[in-house]
Amino acid sequence: MRFDILTIVPELLESPLNHSIIQRAKDKKLVEIYIHNLRDYTTDKYRQVDDYQYGGGSGMVMMIEPVFKAIEKLKSERQYDEIIYTSPDGEKLTQKTANYYSLKKNIVILCGHYKGIDHRIREYLITKEISIGDYVLTGGELAAAVIIDSVVRIIPGVISDESSALDDSFQDNLIAAPVYTRPSDFNGWKVPDVLLSGNQKKIDEWRFDKSIERTKMLRPDLLDE
Secondary structure: OEEEEEEOOHHHHOOOOOOHHHHHHHHOOOOEEEEEEHHHHOOOOOOOOEEEOOOOOOOEEEOHHHHHHHHHHHHHHOOOOEEEEEEEEEEEOOHHHHHHHOOOOEEEEEEOEOOOEOHHHHHHOOOEEEEOOOOOOOEOHHHHHHHHHHHHOOOOOOOOOHHHHHOOOOOOOOOOOOOOOOOOEEOOEEOOHHHHOOOHHHHHHHHHHHHHHHHHHHOHHHHHO
């Protein structure tokens, strides 16, 4: 799988995309991630990527030309399944979304900045807009990292124990059951006896019941879905 990220601040992506599970996926040749600086697609000596908005108003807007040139260059080299724009008013990122994109081959992610991007980019170049929550970030880089992390970790072969990803919260529209490890008794705080019983059927039943219980308490909206 390949990700191409378009950004004006590539430094923001250096740490989250070069450690932990994502780095492991790259080492295994399961994922390729390329970061492209949109300033490389400008034509003026100041490498300008933003300008004032038509009609007046506060805030600068990302210009259409550098984005268009970057996307056209990438599309000339390969076919992309999706060109995503990270936007607070896009479709909400969910586990179902991550599962869907984990089956794709080539994805472009455009990181927004300033007041936003020239709307013609959204009209003519972007195929999907994704939000990671109802709030605004300084730029789309962190959102892009979140999207990539959520997708990469469920690609077969990335996590050593693949069943672990299938047990994550939201995979079946339920919050995951509580988990415990050693010691079984700490300060008088004990691990539930059923988890120490060795009876896998009883353990599975307990975990399912706890998932339902926690979902009802924390995210009842998931049960409606």
